Amino acid sequence: MILDSKHINSAFDEDLDRLLTQLMTMGGLVENAIRESSRALINLDTELAESVIKDDHRIDLIQEDIDMAAVNCIALRQPQARDLRMIIAVMRISNALERCADHAKNTAKRTSAIVEAPPLTETIASLGRFSKLVQALIKDSLDCFIQADESKARDVIARDHEIDQIHSGLFREYLTYMLEKPSIITSTMHLMFIAKNIERISDHATAIAEQAVYMMTGHLPEDERPKNDDAAYVASADQD
Amino acid sequence: MEISRISQADVQNGAIKIAARDVCVYYAEEQALYNVSLDIQDTMVTALIGPSGCGKSTFIRCLNRMNDTIETCRVEGTIELDGVDIHGRNIDPVQLRARVGMVFQKPNPFPKSIYDNVAYGPRIHGLADTREELDGIVQLSLEKAALWEEVKDRLHAPGTGLSGGQQQRLCIARAISTRPELLLMDEPCSALDPIATSQIEELIGQLRESFSVVIVTHSMQQAARVSQKTAFFHLGSLVEVNETEAIFTNPQDERTESYITGRIG
Numbered sequence: 001m002i003l004d005s006k007h008i009n010s011a012f013d014e015d016l017d018r019l020l021t022q023l024m025t026m027g028g029l030v031e032n033a034i035r036e037s038s039r040a041l042i043n044l045d046t047e048l049a050e051s052v053i054k055d056d057h058r059i060d061l062i063q064e065d066i067d068m069a070a071v072n073c074i075a076l077r078q079p080q081a082r083d084l085r086m087i088i089a090v091m092r093i094s095n096a097l098e099r100c101a102d103h104a105k106n107t108a109k110r111t112s113a114i115v116e117a118p119p120l121t122e123t124i125a126s127l128g129r130f131s132k133l134v135q136a137l138i139k140d141s142l143d144c145f146i147q148a149d150e151s152k153a154r155d156v157i158a159r160d161h162e163i164d165q166i167h168s169g170l171f172r173e174y175l176t177y178m179l180e181k182p183s184i185i186t187s188t189m190h191l192m193f194i195a196k197n198i199e200r201i202s203d204h205a206t207a208i209a210e211q212a213v214y215m216m217t218g219h220l221p222e223d224e225r226p227k228n229d230d231a232a233y234v235a236s237a238d239q240d
Numbered sequence: 241m242e243i244s245r246i247s248q249a250d251v252q253n254g255a256i257k258i259a260a261r262d263v264c265v266y267y268a269e270e271q272a273l274y275n276v277s278l279d280i281q282d283t284m285v286t287a288l289i290g291p292s293g294c295g296k297s298t299f300i301r302c303l304n305r306m307n308d309t310i311e312t313c314r315v316e317g318t319i320e321l322d323g324v325d326i327h328g329r330n331i332d333p334v335q336l337r338a339r340v341g342m343v344f345q346k347p348n349p350f351p352k353s354i355y356d357n358v359a360y361g362p363r364i365h366g367l368a369d370t371r372e373e374l375d376g377i378v379q380l381s382l383e384k385a386a387l388w389e390e391v392k393d394r395l396h397a398p399g400t401g402l403s404g405g406q407q408q409r410l411c412i413a414r415a416i417s418t419r420p421e422l423l424l425m426d427e428p429c430s431a432l433d434p435i436a437t438s439q440i441e442e443l444i445g446q447l448r449e450s451f452s453v454v455i456v457t458h459s460m461q462q463a464a465r466v467s468q469k470t471a472f473f474h475l476g477s478l479v480e481v482n483e484t485e486a487i488f489t490n491p492q493d494e495r496t497e498s499y500i501t502g503r504i505g
Contacts, residue, residue: 007502078461080488080500218490 002086002148002215012077016086019069020146023090023097026062027142030097033059033104034138034201038131041111041194042124052108059101066094085218089211093145096204096211100138103197110190119187123177127191127198130166134202137163141208150216156209157221163202170195257282257422257452258303263317265298265307272298275317276478278471280422285444285453287467287484289460291499294473296456300424303454304340305333321422338365341415345427347407349399349414354391357399357410358382361418377417384450385413386443405436412443416451423447425455429462441466460500464488472496 002020007013033052040048070091073079079087137159144152174192178185213221258280265273273295280286280303288296298307305326307313319326326336338361349357358378361367368374378395382388387409391402399410408428415423425444429437444453444466457463463470464484471481472493480493491497498504 005498005503008504009502012502080460080502081491081497083501084489 002146004148009077012079012083015069015073015077016083019066019073019087019090022062022066022069023094024142024146026059026066026094026097027138029055029059029062030101030104031135031138031142033101034131034135037104037107037111038128038135038198040108041114042128044111044115044118046112046115049108049111053105056101056105059098063094063098067091082215085215089145089215092211093142093208096207100201100204103201106197107194110194114187114190117184117187119184119191120177120181123174123184123188123191126170126173127195130163130170130195131198133166134163134198134205137202137205138208141205141212144209145212145215148212148216150213153209153212153216154221157206157213160202160206163199167195167199255281257322258454259318259320259323260299260302261318261320263299263302263315263319265295265302265316266314267310268312272476273302274477276473277317278478278481280452280454281469282452283448283450284469285448285455285467286469286471287463288454288456288471288473289458289463289499290473290479291504292458295476296471296473297426299473299478300342300426300454300456303422303424304337304342306337306342308333335365338418339420340422340424341418341420342424342426343408343411343415343428346431347404347411349402349407349410351398351400353396354382354399354402354410355395358413358417361414365418367418381413381417382410384416384443384447385409386439386446387413403436405432405439408432408436408440409443412440412447416447420451422452422454425453427456427458430458437462460488472499474499 003013003016033055036048037052039045040052070087073087074084077083137156140152141156143149144156171192174188174195178188210220213219256279260279261277263273263276264271276295276299278299288300290296301307302315302319303326307315315327321336321340325331350360352360355378358381359374362374362377368377379388379392382391387406390406391397391410399407402410408431412423412428429440432440441462444455447453455463455466467484469481470484470487472479472487472491472495474495480487480491480496482492486492487496488500491500495504
């Protein structure tokens with residue numbers, strides 16, 4: 001586990017415990033926001049989308065609390081070695097989580113626009129499946145950190161590759177639908193942006209897993225991931 | 241831990257000032273140090289850290305043969321200063337201590353004037369031929385110890401009349417007056433307030449330009465602030481030595497990790 005042995009100064013342990021509890025609370029809220037934003041989209045539920053948008057503020061506040069608690073811990077306890085790396089990792093992870101929540105909020109905002117002119121059902125369904133994969137990735141990234149499980153962290157990092165491939169695939173799929181039926185271009189464009197949001201959440205999951213490796217080993221893992229997301233280049237490739 | 245044999249090239253390049261190999265120290269039957277091998281690099285501050293009784297002070301006292309003064313103490317292994325064994329037949333311990341100066345935990349000025357405290361070493365080692373030369377050495381030493389401006393108008397006042405921080409800087413001036421090549425500091429700030437501590441730490445940074453410094457400290461923050469290399473001792477053994485930055489962010493040995501994160505005392 002992440003806190004494996006006790007400090008002589010027990011108040012330091014309490015500080016670290018509190019910091020990790022805050023991070024896990026934030027993680028839970030962010031996982032929830034991603035899940036609910038996806039559910040709101042699939043069910044075209046504007047009310048649920050609105051609540052995701054509203055709850056984002058709470059996540060921002062927790063992130064501020066974590067930042068403050070981490071700074072206090074550094075100032076008052078002068079942490080060293082693994083303790084120091086853990087606190088730095090917590091700060092970075094809370095930052096990544098806050099960005100994930102922003103992406104969920106963005107998805108929710110677009111949902112309200114999509115409800116006005118719904119796209120094809122199958123395009124939304126594939127986005128729902130994509131979101132589920134990324135939700136699992138975020139959960140695993142937080143688990144690997146809190147369990148101090150290096151092999152799980154490296155597995156999360158490797159899985160980003162698959163997410164990038166699916167994102168490219170979705171991009172092509174949506175292009176095809178739009179070419180076939182120009183009336184759904186507006187709503188499908190929103191879906192494309194949502195797909196990008198979800199893909200960015202996966203990047204943050206990778207960053208969280210990298211922080212877990214840093215916390216455990218003192219080194220960030222080397223970037224060996226092949227880049228498979230060629231969505232940005234698809235249009236020009238298709239013109240050839 | 242594997243430390244290669246002393247390379248003559250390193251000694252000649254001046255990279256290694258002191259090379260200690262397999263140093264064992266016994267106080268009567270009690271073994272205090274177990275096969276410590278450590279290089280002290282030139283123009284660098286090396287910090288020795290570890291819990292009380294871990295052998296760091298015993299080790300530092302070996303480097304200028306201060307342990308010779310303890311009758312029951314026996315030192316084994318080799319310690320070379322610039323490639324020459326300090327226990328060699330031709331080595332005079334008094335001369336050695338002029339080359340390897342020492343500053344202690346509590347400021348211990350002689351019951352003499354400020355001037356005489358600093359002039360003591362140069363006088364007994366015959367470093368000055370004239371009064372002017374001696375005055376020059378005293379002034380330079382006090383300047384290097386960042387004390388000159390505070391005492392230049394009362395050089396003949398007793399050294400014991402200075403504040404704790406000033407007394408410690410006086411002891412540093414005394415230690416550097418014989419132009420040592422290596423300065424050993426055994427918890428030099430433990431009796432000082434934070435301001436005096438900062439002044440001594442600033443001084444250590446400046447002294448490093450002219451000497452190698454080895455500092456024993458109980459304050460890990462101090463080790464982190466002043467040193468470039470840190471060695472961790474535990475139960476009489478050298479556990480780990482590395483760049484200070486690496487020791488405090490990513491130590492390799494679990495015992496070092498436990499000590500610096502406050503899990504073992």
